[in-house]
Amino acid sequence: MTTQTTSPQTPAKEPAGSTAGLIGIPPNIGRALATGGGILTIISTFLAWTWTSAFPGDLTFYGYPGGLQVLVLIGGALTTLFGLSSYGVKGLRWLTPAGADSAIKLAALAAFATAWYTIIAISSKLGGLANLEPGGWVVAVATLAALVGSLSLPFQRPAPDPYDPDDTAWEQFRHQRRYDVTVVKAAFASGTTKAPAHKLPAYAEILVIVAALALGLTVFTYGIGTEYDEQFIGFLITAGLGFAAAAKAGLVNRLSALTSKHRNVTMIGAFVAAAAFPFTQSDDQYATIGVYILIFATVALGLNIVVGLAGLLDLGYVAFLGVGAYTAAMVSGSPSSPFDIHLPFWASALLGAAVAMVFGVLIGAPTLRLRGDYLAIVTLGFGEIFRITVLNMDGTSGPDITNGSNGISSIPNLNILGFDFGQEHSIAGFTIARFANYFLLMLLITLVVVIVFRRSGDSRIGRAWVAIREDETAALAMGINGFRVKLIAFALGAALAGLAGSVQAHVTYTVTPEQYQFAHVVPPNSAFLLAAVVLGGMGTISGPLVGAALLYLIPAKLQFLGDYQLLAFGLALVLLMRFRPEGLIPNRRRQLEFHEEAEAPTVLSKAGA
Template sequence: MTTTTTDTAPQAIATRENRIPEQAARAMATAGGALTVVSCFLAWTWTSAFPGDLTVYGYPGGLQWLVLVGGALTTLFGLSSYGIKGLRWLTPAGADAAIKLSALAALYTTLYTVKAISTALGGLVNLEPGGFIVLIASVIAYLGARSLPFERPELDEADPEDSWWDRYKLGYRNRWAVTKAAHASGTPKPARALPASVEILIIAAVLAVGLGVFTYGVTTPYQELFIGFLITAGFGFAALQKAGLVARFTALTAKHRNVALVGAFVAAAAFPLTQTDDQYATLGVNILIFATVALGLNIVVGLTGLLDLGYVAFLGVGAYTAALVSGSPNSPFGVHLPFWAAIILGAAASMVFGVLIGAPTLRLRGDYLAIVTLGFGEIFRISMNNLDGVSGPDLTNGPNGVAGVPNVNLFGFDFGANHVFLGFTIGRFANYFLLMLLVTLIVIMVFRRSAESRIGRAWVAIREDETAAEAMGINGFRVKLIAFALGATLAGLAGAVQAHVNYTVTPDQYVFANAVPPNSAFLLAAVVLGGMGTISGPLVGGALLFMIPNKLQFLGEYQLLVFGIALVVLMRLRPEGLIPNRRNQLELHKDLEAPAVLSKAGA
């Protein structure tokens, strides 16, 4: 039976007494956020020696922009909580949690900026009045946000003797009690349905903002700005999610899935046009390669549930194959095939290796399969290292690798030369970024069509319970072998492009774990961090896990330690990943309400 709480007289009196502090807390948070925004237009230090030049009045610079974003979100969410017309759509899932997280974004970024100024310039004496004002304003906003009342209702406990139907009803009542409590403070209702054209415009606007955020993160010129970007982006995304905006955008993209896919492709294709420095274009193409390989691994790990610790070897197979047949002077074959033939051979070679490795090993499960795949990855690296004409046949030039891989020339278009398009000069790495983007689109289409097919449903069944799936007539070995071969093929496609981008393919690029991705450990972490079984999850996770180590190289030998601690904390707070599959999210969070029909595996 459910134990409900009645509105007794003392509780009613307490509610009336708490109404004034609640309004004061809401006003503190909103006013603190607004004052934080204003303080970003003041000087925070007296000298331009600190990166970003925070000495200017009337115009933000450097880390001030990030604090401004946190303060603006706090202000907007605070105003939305009052039910102001035109802003109510900002918080369809409630404002209080969003206010707290956005206030934390402003406070932590401010604290980090003040500490960085103090460390770089030698003490708090180097702060101008604007630096103290923003510190006080962000603290006021956080204290007000933290004082917003939310009392979790008393929930019922399940009886071990209850039937599954009684447990389901009990869980539904508990979830409904939590939802009522979260919306008890007069938060706005969900917005009305919009015309299809307006929804498409919203998708386009969000994708444009996403492109801007990604470009800003990639092009951060100094470490202080990148760390501030991580703080603001992390808490800001969490605030948008708690407000319900991420769920609303996800629903729009599901409704207009083809439009969202084309829009995402166009937004990504616009990235090279925003770059004038090959340094950031190089980082962009490598991020795309890593994210694409992570999406291929998602078929094996996310959909099928097979723990593959040697997946980076398939990337190496594709890269070595393409390098050996593309006219490299170090190749013993002496052939120069066109790129389209080299990429097909690279994918085919990876598929063959996937079948050869998977056929004798996929009858294993769990930890045993993980150990075997880990061994395959090390065997591949050692074999490539020994095929130098001394320890073995002269095939891969040993530790020196296959160097001198020529630029791609596809249908007369030289990817190694600069090209002018609509007044924009597109350099070598920008050309390869667009080429890799086309490969990514192919991988996305393959993943999507496979996940929604009969074989995709069989993969999910194997992942959930292999014994039950086989009892229902699914050939578990054949289904897993198809997943293994398809994942290897997609990695081979990316590897063929990687060989031409980097000019050289060496064995040390394909290890299990080191501080520089791509490697098997980072690929697996990208799938889990982004969200297993989804399309956008591994792409986002791969982008983050490639960009962060490249930007945090100043940490030196402590880089992996800090990175590992961050992953542990994130997995503790959000085990389903940044962009979770709905099924996995329901399994990891029992307090969520299950929809009548779960989304498809690849949604």
């Protein structure tokens, strides 16, 4: 059986197991064309693309890129770096541990798509191709040449990931050994006899993680701060295809290996990077989006316990967010509340989590003996029952508790130990406003939820959840009390959602029944929460956080599409699930479920060796 793996490529000889590209150009010529096109793309971004500043971003300058040119520059730089790495350039081979050819294709496509989108937008907005300057024509030819050259490269299978957080130490050792054998075989097949690269020292690995977190903060800040519609669409194209290129090159797997090895450092660094976000903003506009993203992400992480770990399909989870929000609103001192109570925040937050947990137990106790679609239908019904109940508690259709469709309004800002979250404050010379204050508070809540998720997943009950998810019948046969285990997951997930809801009530000033529907244009809602978990990666910590950030940010930025907003958003989700069904940041078990046919030949051949 032939092992289809990747290795450091040399232009003179293709690795064993590779197949022909899409066009008939020899791979060596195609690689040179792609690399040269990438270099020319970089040069073209320093030229003027149009003669007038009427197009957003002002692409009329020579000497430095601006607007969409920056995104094309990134695509061209990735194409060039991956191309040079395929030639074995010293110091760049670490960029492509799983092979460069597929990464070159995606990087060239990113530069081509962004550049040609810009050219089409210029022509459409300004009235024809006559408005292009020489730089616009150069980038069109350069990106097309790079794409054509990349399509001649062979298709290759990436090497498996050497680490996985879900593996035991023995499984990680065995997988690392198989990975090293694969790389050595591929090196001999490609005409090189170099052994796998030596492991980095611990401090260097930590520096790589810090650099990756800083890059993530930069990308998020750039995306959330895009000034015009064309720039955000170009950002989506470049960021999406750039991430895919990094994944094909093996950089994502390599980074996952480092983060799983230094989990505490990664978690602390991630939250430090997130805490720095409000200080990168000049006003409170984007901090508003940031705090809503954190609320959405925290609730999605709580749902990940129910769906990702325990395997229970819950379509009414947003109701627990509403329970926490209404509970906190009623005891916040709001004049709309029927109770003349004003508890401190810590008490209202704990009360919101406790009431949501009680509702989770009350709903889960009679329904968790159901499985699959039946359980999903019951939970969907609970979500609608909650919304209709609070809608009818208006003093006319029922008791006067929630003010019906008007909700509970005028919820006061939090004041914790004299720190008023509704006022501006100066910290280390930076001024942070209301939403930035709530962003930092919500970040602490998110940290608590992450710690709870991590400790629960690593515990005995967490392993029982995974066993129930994988095969409930087998888990019951092994002595696991399935009903009790699922009820704990349901209650814990509900409590975390209630905790996030207690902060949401103060951030939004008002809680109304319309905020907690199954499907709604603006997240969070049950449909978007479930999509965030599946899109990001079920059963992981970072997956739902990333998925929730994307699912909140993209619709907020696509409002200019009007009625076509959800259509474009839906198409993007379909494409993502088609090409990466395991999610953006999956664990290895789920990755193997979707790509078993790609991994099996490699593993079998190595076992046979």
